[in-house]
Structure formats: C-alpha cells, structure tokens
Amino acid sequence: MAYVALYRAYRPQKFCDVVGQQHIIKTLQNAIKLNKVAHAYLFCGPRGTGKTTLAKIMAKALNCEHGPAIEPCDTCSICQGIQKGTVADVVEIDAASNNGADDIRALRDSVKYMPSIGKYKVYIIDEVHMLSNAAFNALLKTLEEPPKHVIFILATTEPYKLPSTILSRCQRFDFESLSIENILKRLKIVAAEEGIRLTDEALNQIASSAEGGMRDALSLFDQTISFSIHDEITLEDVLAVSGNVSYKELLQVASACLDGDGTKALKLTDQILKQGKEVPRIINDTILFLRDILLFKNNAILDDRLEFHNQDFIDFSKRIATTIIYEWLNHLNETNNTMRFSNQKRAYLELAILKMSDSKMNEEANLLERIEQLEHTIHMLSMTKANPVKSNPMDIALPSKEELLQIQKEPVMAEPIPEPAKITDNEVQIEEIEEILNSASKSRKARLQAIWNQIASEYSGVFIAQILVAGEIVAVNENKFIVVLNDLGFCNRLMRYENYQKIIEIFDNFNANITDYICLPKAIWNKIRTDYRAKYSQENPKVKLEKIKIGVLKRKEPEHIEAVDETLEKLKELIDNEKIEIMED
Numbered sequence: 308m309a310y311v312a313l314y315r316a317y318r319p320q321k322f323c324d325v326v327g328q329q330h331i332i333k334t335l336q337n338a339i340k341l342n343k344v345a346h347a348y349l350f351c352g353p354r355g356t357g358k359t360t361l362a363k364i365m366a367k368a369l370n371c372e373h374g375p376a377i378e379p380c381d382t383c384s385i386c387q388g389i390q391k392g393t394v395a396d397v398v399e400i401d402a403a404s405n406n407g408a409d410d411i412r413a414l415r416d417s418v419k420y421m422p423s424i425g426k427y428k429v430y431i432i433d434e435v436h437m438l439s440n441a442a443f444n445a446l447l448k449t450l451e452e453p454p455k456h457v458i459f460i461l462a463t464t465e466p467y468k469l470p471s472t473i474l475s476r477c478q479r480f481d482f483e484s485l486s487i488e489n490i491l492k493r494l495k496i497v498a499a500e501e502g503i504r505l506t507d508e509a510l511n512q513i514a515s516s517a518e519g520g521m522r523d524a525l526s527l528f529d530q531t532i533s534f535s536i537h538d539e540i541t542l543e544d545v546l547a548v549s550g551n552v553s554y555k556e557l558l559q560v561a562s563a564c565l566d567g568d569g570t571k572a573l574k575l576t577d578q579i580l581k582q583g584k585e586v587p588r589i590i591n592d593t594i595l596f597l598r599d600i601l602l603f604k605n606n607a608i609l610d611d612r613l614e615f616h617n618q619d620f621i622d623f624s625k626r627i628a629t630t631i632i633y634e635w636l637n638h639l640n641e642t643n644n645t646m647r648f649s650n651q652k653r654a655y656l657e658l659a660i661l662k663m664s665d666s667k668m669n670e671e672a673n674l675l676e677r678i679e680q681l682e683h684t685i686h687m688l689s690m691t692k693a694n695p696v697k698s699n700p701m702d703i704a705l706p707s708k709e710e711l712l713q714i715q716k717e718p719v720m721a722e723p724i725p726e727p728a729k730i731t732d733n734e735v736q737i738e739e740i741e742e743i744l745n746s747a748s749k750s751r752k753a754r755l756q757a758i759w760n761q762i763a764s765e766y767s768g769v770f771i772a773q774i775l776v777a778g779e780i781v782a783v784n785e786n787k788f789i790v791v792l793n794d795l796g797f798c799n800r801l802m803r804y805e806n807y808q809k810i811i812e813i814f815d816n817f818n819a820n821i822t823d824y825i826c827l828p829k830a831i832w833n834k835i836r837t838d839y840r841a842k843y844s845q846e847n848p849k850v851k852l853e854k855i856k857i858g859v860l861k862r863k864e865p866e867h868i869e870a871v872d873e874t875l876e877k878l879k880e881l882i883d884n885e886k887i888e889i890m891e892d
C-alpha cells in the first residue's frame with residue numbers, strides 16, 4: 308500500500324474532528340441550519356490552520372445525501388466521493404498553478420450547469436491571491452451574479468493581495484494559528500493510533516516548532532519518524548529534523564550573556580553552529596525564547612508547555628530584567644534586518660551576542676528594576692501604614708527614581724556632597740587626547756577614512772574589526788587616531804591589548820602607519836569637542852583641554868596578557884578533554 312502522509316491520513320473529515328477555529332465552525336453550521344449559506348466565502352489565515360479542510364467539510368455538509376446537514380455523514384457515496392475528489396460538483400482549484408484568465412473563464416462556463424448529483428456546486432479556490440488580474444476580473448463577473456446553486460470558497464494566506472472588489476463580495480473568516488495545546492492534543496491522538504512512542508519533550512518541541520500550523524506539525528512528526536532510529540523519538544531527533552535550537556542551549560547562551568561572559572556565550576553559539584543550525588534560525592529561536600520569558604514574567608503564558616515548568620527557565624526569568632530583554636530584542640531584530648544582505652551572517656550573530664553580553668548595560672538595567680521593585684514596596688508599605696490612620700497615602704513623599712538611584716550607587720560612608728568622580732591613573736588621560744587633536748591632519752583623516760571603508764568590507768568576518776568600523780574617526784595625526792563609539796563597554800573592549808594587536812596588524816596590512824589609537828564613548832567626546840571648539844583659534848591652534856574623567860581604561864601590557872594566556876591555556880586543556888574545539892576568529 309502506498310504511504311500516506313500523516314497530515315493527509317489524519318485530515319479531519321467532519322466538523323467535530325477539527326481542532327481550533329470553533330467560532331468559524333459554529334457560524335458555518337448555523338448558516339446551514341438556518342438555510343443562510345452565502346455565495347462566496349473567504350477563508351484567510353496562516354498555512355496549516357485548516358482552511359481547505361473546512362472548505363471540504365463544508366462541501367460535504369451541503370451535498371451529503373442526508374443533507375444539507377450541520378455535520379456530513381461521511382459514509383454516503385457523495386461524502387466519500389467528495390473526499391476522494393471524484394464528485395464533479397465539488398471543484399478544487401489551486402490558483403498557484405491555474406492562475407490564468409482562461410482557467411477562470413472555463414470555470415465561469417461550467418458554473419452555468421446544474422450540479423450533477425449533489426445540491427450545490429462548490430468551487431474551492433486555494434491560494435486565491437495568486438490569480439492574475441485578468442483572472443480576478445473573470446472571477447468577479449461570476450461573483451457579481453452567482454447562480455443559486457453555486458458556492459465559492461476562496462482560501463488565502465495573503466488576503467491583502469486581493470482586489471477590494473473581490474473582498475467586498477465575500478463573507479470573510481479569519482483563521483487563527485492553532486495553540487500549542489490544541490496541536491499537542493491532536494499529535495497525541497495520532498501518535499497513539501500509529502503506535503509511535505515519543506518523549507514529552509519531543510512532543511512539545513514538534514508542537515512549538517510548527518508555529519501554529521497543524522499541517523507543519525504533522526509533517527515534522529512524519530519526518531522525525533523516518534529520521535529517528537530509536538524505539539522512542541527523542542527531543543534531539545526532533546531538533547535535528549526541524550533545525551530549531553533547544554531551549555536548554557538558548558538558556559545557556561542567554562545566561563552567559565547575562566553574566567557578561569561574552570567569550571562563553573560565543574563558544575556556546577559556536578557549538579550550536581557546528582550542529583549545522585543556521586544563523587537566521589538561531590536568531591529567530593532566540594527572539595521567540597525571549598518573548599516566552601517576557602510572557603512568563605508577566606504571567607501571560609497562553610500555552611502550558613513543559614519548558615515553563617523547568618526550574619532553570621524559571622530561575623532565569625527571575626534573574627533577567629525586563630528592560631534587558633527589550634534591549635536584547637532590539638539587538639536581535641536589528642541584526643535580523645542588517646544581515647539579510649550580507650553573506651557574513653555569522654559575524655553579525657557574534658556581534659549581537661557580544662552586545663548582549665555588555666555587562667555594564669545589564670547591571671544598570673538590573674539596578675533600575677531593583678529600584679522599581681523598591682519603589683513599589685515603599686508605596687505598598689506607605690499604603691498599609693497610612694490606611695489605619697486614614698491619612699492620604701499621597702501625602703507621603705516618596706523618593707524619586709533619581710534619588711533612589713543615587714542612594715543605590717553611593718557607598719554607605721559617602722560624603723554628604725557628592726564629589727565629581729576622581730580621575731585615576733589606569734584610565735586614558737586628557738593630555739593624550741590633546742596631543743592627537745593638536746597635531747591632527749585633514750589629509751591623514753581622509754586617507755584613514757578610505758582604509759576604514761576597506762576594513763568594513765574586507766574584514767566583515769572579524770568582529771573586533773566590525774566593532775571598530777562601527778565607530779567614527781574624529782581625529783588622526785601622524786600615527787594615532789581617535790575613534791568614537793556608542794558606549795564605554797565597546798571602547799574598553801577595543802583598548803584591550805590583544806585586540807589592539809589585532810587592529811594594528813590590520814592597519815599594517817594597508818600600510819596605514821598607525822601605531823596607536825584611543826577609543827572614546829560618544830558622551831565624553833561631545834564634552835571634549837565642545838571644549839576644544841571653544842578654545843581653538845588660528846592664532847592659538849594648540850589647545851589646552853580641561854581635565855575631565857575619561858573612564859576608558861588604559862591598555863595593560865604583557866604581564867596581564869601572560870595571565871590571560873595562562874587562563875586560556877587551562878581553558879583549552881579543559882575544552883580539549885571535552886573534545887570541543889576552541890573558537891578562533
């Protein structure tokens with residue numbers, strides 16, 4: 308016997324078998340019951356949500372020997388014939404392949420004739436948005452004056468592509484994506500009937516990978532069955548077939564990012580890439596994962612899935628601040644948009660991971676969230692304290708967010724008047740910046756700008772280079788330059804000795820004669836620039852800048868590097884034992 312795909316074998320044959328879309332079914336059944344069936348229906352919605360399935364059941368219900376009935380008997384010769392596609396009164400047209408005006412004109416000609424064995428002629432036009440303009444016009448003529456015995460059911464995933472003249476003549480139903488619970492319910496039935504065993508994790512993964520489409524769920528199930536060599540289908544089997552990244556792995560990467568451990572996060576990402584997962588899929592899965600965390604944090608989870616009972620998932624949700632999740636989602640969406648036109652997708656992914664690992668941002672967000680909680684607690688306290696004496700809780704002055712931030716930031720023993728932060732020896736000094744600005748050359752800047760653009764395209768796979776060229780060169784002298792970046796975290800990263808070496812090497816490849824550079828965060832640069840412009844004049848071209856705190860760490864040389872090398876060696880040893888390769892970029 309020929310193999311029948313699961314989604315065909317388990318296609319619902321009656322209204323009562325259909326999972327989800329209950330409001331649509333109710334409306335259709337009512338129309339049949341009250342003899343108020345429309346001449347044209349438009350079924351819109353995502354793929355695999357039951358549009359053509361319901362169209363066929365509707366055709367059966369109308370034409371059944373015992374009908375029109377709110378439920379087809381599914382046993383009479385007409386019901387059986389419709390199911391097999393042998394009843395001439397029910398015509399299924401795939402507009403993707405029959406999209407010409409001739410096809411529709413042929414249809415228009417056949418509309419005139421009465422149904423042969425049933426009571427209605429039902430035309431089901433799938434993917435109707437694929438019709439050509441001429442075909443739409445031909446169809447419109449029929450829809451304008453439909454014979455009484457004719458019913459059109461148009462199905463589409465993209466209703467906005469339909470002409471308004473068509474839309475206005477149809478009764479429209481919007482099909483919803485199926486909930487994971489609904490898909491799970493159906494999958495369990497199919498698994499039991501087919502005698503297939505799978506773990507709960509595997510079942511859950513199939514349901515969530517399908518993204519609301521039953522057909523996709525059953526197709527994935529089918530593929531996994533042929534792929535799996537075990538008695539029981541496991542989560543790994545499903546992930547291998549679907550190409551999705553497991554929650555466990557996403558959780559590990561996200562935890563490393565939250566800890567500010569970019570190296571670990573990149574290494575974990577590398578492992579995922581080595582399994583053959585594609586960059587867009589990883590990014591998409593991460594976005595969905597973060598969305599789930601957001602929903603979970605807000606008690607807005609609609610589906611009850613295994614993951615939401617996983618202690619690691621729950622712990623992580625508590626640990627991450629909502630603002631960080633939004634920040635990360637921004638980075639990921641941006642990455643999604645920019646990498647579309649690049650074949651260096653991996654570099655973009657790595658850059659996003661590094662941005663997400665920016666610990667300073669994470670700390671600040673956490674602090675803000677803690678303050679918000681604190682504010683809430685104080686407010687609640689003031690309410691309970693205030694109520695018994697019936698005083699107005701609004702009379703109690705709460706400290707503002709800024710005041711609280713100040714309290715949190717300052718050590719307990721802080722002096723009453725906050726002093727400006729001290730300039731320390733281990734950070735870049737204003738004199739170094741002064742020197743470059745006072746000897747800057749326009750021609751050198753132009754030359755470096757040209758090289759800059761070359762680096763952007765030729766080193767698109769080297770993330771350190773990408774961080775650099777994302778910045779703006781503001782001044783160049785004989786052999787040094789100043790680059791301005793959006794934030795301090797990236798400045799400090801680029802100033803590190805190992806990265807400095809890499810960057811100088813890149814410039815050497817272009818014979819750029821660069822021996823050093825300084826990275827400045829935008830806010831600091833804006834202050835310096837204002838000061839410089841105010842003081843500069845042609846008579847006085849050498850400017851003495853005001854001493855301010857730069858905050859960018861000075862480069863630490865060799866002894867620090869040896870320590871890092873040592874740690875790296877140890878790490879490599881550990882990793883070698885685990886048979887994992889260390890990533891080189």
Ligand SMILES: [Zn+2]
Nearest residue numbers: 371380383386
């Ligand atoms: Zn029947």
